[in-house]
Amino acid sequence: MSSLVKKYLMALSGIVLIGFVFVHMAGNLQVLLGQKAINSYAHTLQSLPLPILWGSRMFLFLSVVVHVVTAILLIKENRAARPVRNDVEVTKRTGWSSLNMGLTGSILFAFIVFHLLHFTIRLIHPEFGEWETRVGSPDNTEIHDVYRMILAGFNIDLVSVFYVVAMFLLCRHLAHGVSSTFQSLGLRSECWKGRLDLAAKGYAWIIFVGFSIVPVTVTAQKYGLFSLYDPDVFSTSALRP
Amino acid sequence: MKLTLKIWRQSEQKDPGRFETHCIDGVSEDSSFLEMLDQLNEQLLEEGVEPVAFDHDCREGICGMCSLTINGFAHGPENSTTTCQLHMRKFKDGDTITIEPFRARAFPVLRDLVVDRSAFDKIIQAGGFISVRTGSAPDGNALPIPKDESDQAMDAAACIGCGACVASCKNASAMLFTAAKAGHLNLLPQGKAEQEKRVLDMVSAMDGAGFGNCRNYGECSASCPKDISLDFISKLNRDHAKAKLKKLFS
Numbered sequence: 286m287s288s289l290v291k292k293y294l295m296a297l298s299g300i301v302l303i304g305f306v307f308v309h310m311a312g313n314l315q316v317l318l319g320q321k322a323i324n325s326y327a328h329t330l331q332s333l334p335l336p337i338l339w340g341s342r343m344f345l346f347l348s349v350v351v352h353v354v355t356a357i358l359l360i361k362e363n364r365a366a367r368p369v370r371n372d373v374e375v376t377k378r379t380g381w382s383s384l385n386m387g388l389t390g391s392i393l394f395a396f397i398v399f400h401l402l403h404f405t406i407r408l409i410h411p412e413f414g415e416w417e418t419r420v421g422s423p424d425n426t427e428i429h430d431v432y433r434m435i436l437a438g439f440n441i442d443l444v445s446v447f448y449v450v451a452m453f454l455l456c457r458h459l460a461h462g463v464s465s466t467f468q469s470l471g472l473r474s475e476c477w478k479g480r481l482d483l484a485a486k487g488y489a490w491i492i493f494v495g496f497s498i499v500p501v502t503v504t505a506q507k508y509g510l511f512s513l514y515d516p517d518v519f520s521t522s523a524l525r526p
Numbered sequence: 527m528k529l530t531l532k533i534w535r536q537s538e539q540k541d542p543g544r545f546e547t548h549c550i551d552g553v554s555e556d557s558s559f560l561e562m563l564d565q566l567n568e569q570l571l572e573e574g575v576e577p578v579a580f581d582h583d584c585r586e587g588i589c590g591m592c593s594l595t596i597n598g599f600a601h602g603p604e605n606s607t608t609t610c611q612l613h614m615r616k617f618k619d620g621d622t623i624t625i626e627p628f629r630a631r632a633f634p635v636l637r638d639l640v641v642d643r644s645a646f647d648k649i650i651q652a653g654g655f656i657s658v659r660t661g662s663a664p665d666g667n668a669l670p671i672p673k674d675e676s677d678q679a680m681d682a683a684a685c686i687g688c689g690a691c692v693a694s695c696k697n698a699s700a701m702l703f704t705a706a707k708a709g710h711l712n713l714l715p716q717g718k719a720e721q722e723k724r725v726l727d728m729v730s731a732m733d734g735a736g737f738g739n740c741r742n743y744g745e746c747s748a749s750c751p752k753d754i755s756l757d758f759i760s761k762l763n764r765d766h767a768k769a770k771l772k773k774l775f776s
């Protein structure tokens with residue numbers, strides 16, 4: 286596969302992931318609006334027609350696979366292309382985020398696996414799946430209590446810290462990635478580079494803040510710093526030791 | 527000026543190579559980097575040590591023969607400068623300067639600081655030309671070319687093929703060179719006719735020569751003595767994508 290085709294695959298799969306994280310972040314923020322909002326949103330997603338639900342999931346999964354496999358190929362070939370390192374390694378303009386796409390990406394991959402086991406497949410705390418409620422249900426039947434699951438998930442400090450750290454690394458990954466995508470697809474000019482780099486940084490920070498706000502506020506409430514979340518649900522969400 | 531030079535020595539391609547340290551005194555601030563190396567070599571000859579081999583030719587920044595990674599920077603830390611145009615006044619008395627060859631698998635070290643850059647020739651042979659009947663010269667201005675396009679083509683044509691882009695790239699990618707050479711021809715009507723074949727062939731010659739994949743760091747352009755812009759890489763990415771799609775659907 287030619288080097289440029291690999292860059293196109295990296296960029297195209299990257300675009301899918303860039304779009305996904307934004308939608309995911311915006312959806313998450315509904316936790317701040319309360320139990321009803323997030324539960325009914327989650328229920329709506331879960332009740333999508335199966336081809337749409339599983340179609341999107343497979344599409345996302347495929348994008349991650351393409352992204353990761355291409356990244357591994359790129360990095361392996363690039364190491365081989367420069368077998369002897371300089372005694373002095375310096376850069377004129379490349380920053381930490383750009384140089385460490387492989388590192389931040391690998392930790393993100395580990396995060397994605399953990400996150401799926403945590404809140405999607407719920408293997409880490411199987412009881413998460415059993416929590417049901419009528420709050421947010423469209424027809425007064427029992428639905429999954431996502432609100433309580435999220436409060437419980439971030440009741441463990443180490444988990445909250447891992448989420449925030451991972452989102453910071455995602456922020457760094459995007460600070461290079463978003464602008465780089467335009468260059469890989471031949472859509473960036475030097476004249477636009479400054480603006481795109483700025484937009485990429487802005488986007489990266491929005492994603493960071495948007496995702497981190499939930500674990501940070503849950504932890505703050507746990508330590509009595511303020512009360513945003515429903516205290517009744519909060520008190521039942523502490524996990525069994 | 528008195529300097530300590532940490533220089534890469536390698537007797538031949540198969541030799542693993544090592545650093546050697548030499549002290550040199552009485553270097554004029556007005557001498558160029560290469561003149562400083564000439565002075566070192568005279569000193570080494572007197573000491574009965576094999577002189578250091580390095581590449582050079584025009585010594586006026588136009589041929590692209592000189593190379594060297596100086597303190598980690600291809601052609602030294604100054605912007606828009608070839609090693610032959612780098613002057614010793616840019617260094618301080620008492621400095622230690624590390625001098626290495628341009629490092630890339632596609633540029634094997636032949637001896638000391640001399641590397642084989644013929645991988646670039648393979649890229650040119652694959653498409654860095656136009657196929658025309660070379661008869662009588664056409665009339666001047668017979669072929670109108672918009673000013674900004676000819677300016678851009680000239681900017682790309684400023685590439686002297688020195689290989690600093692490869693040496694400064696953490697991935698040893700030759701994208702800036704290939705993009706400049708392809709872009710220079712693709713921008714002009716004489717070259718446009720063969721644009722698709724050119725970009726596909728040059729990119730595959732570039733990959734085949736063992737260069738790495740571009741990751742959009744931009745070190746190449748920052749280290750380029752002729753300031754070739756990343757715009758040409760963007761253009762090559764775009765032209766290559768179009769050519770690839772067209773080939774796929776035809």
Ligand code: HEM
Pocket residue numbers: 292295296297299300302303306349352353356357359383386387389390391393394395397458459461462463465466467469470740741742
């Ligand atoms: C699953 C783990 C991931 C790994 C191992 C990974 C790895 C990489 C690597 C190595 C690159 C190449 C950068 C370069 O060429 O310099 C890259 C680019 C990129 N990544 Fe990721 N990444 C991952 C997840 C993500 C996620 C979750 C997103 C988006 C939310 C994302 C968005 C991007 C974008 C937009 C690019 C730029 C593509 C381009 O340069 O054209 N990546 N990634």
Ligand code: FES
Pocket residue numbers: 581582583584585586587588589590591592608609610611
């Ligand atoms: S020797 Fe010709 S460019 Fe330096």
